[in-house]
Amino acid sequence: MLYLTVYIPQDIDQRNCMSTKGDERRRQALEREHQQHRKTAEELATLGYVLQGSIARRWMTCGKAACPCTDDPTARHGPYYTWTFKRGGKTVCVYLTADQATLCSQWINNNRRLERLVAKLRAVTRRIAQLQQIPSK
Ligand SMILES: [Zn+2]
Numbered sequence: 361m362l363y364l365t366v367y368i369p370q371d372i373d374q375r376n377c378m379s380t381k382g383d384e385r386r387r388q389a390l391e392r393e394h395q396q397h398r399k400t401a402e403e404l405a406t407l408g409y410v411l412q413g414s415i416a417r418r419w420m421t422c423g424k425a426a427c428p429c430t431d432d433p434t435a436r437h438g439p440y441y442t443w444t445f446k447r448g449g450k451t452v453c454v455y456l457t458a459d460q461a462t463l464c465s466q467w468i469n470n471n472r473r474l475e476r477l478v479a480k481l482r483a484v485t486r487r488i489a490q491l492q493q494i495p496s497k
Pocket residue numbers: 421422423424427428429430437
């Protein structure tokens with residue numbers, strides 16, 4: 361049989377105990393946020409190419425009066441793929457092949473993932489700043 365005697369120093373008051381518990385909770389919360397940050401940063405490192413803009417698939421009318429596309433929406437020409445993006449504050453739209461559109465769509469999806477991950481990193485950092493009592497007002 362093993363007996364364990366624990367000596368509690370007399371000078372530890374209630375306020376001290378609570379502060380120690382609070383520090384421990386804060387340390388654990390910080391550790392959780394650090395893990396979240398690490399996880400998000402690792403996910404960020406796996407991201408492929410990123411492209412801004414959007415891809416559209418359209419069917420068009422040609423403008424010739426004799427063409428069936430004039431009256432019949434199902435007879436329209438296409439699909440045509442376009443990539444629309446901003447350059448120097450102006451909206452640019454270019455035509456793509458179907459394969460190019462597929463590639464660009466993947467890169468645009470990666471860009472959306474990038475933006476979500478960056479937003480997550482910023483939110484985690486704000487919580488870490490709060491836990492480290494950095495004023496945010
Ligand atoms: Zn036509």
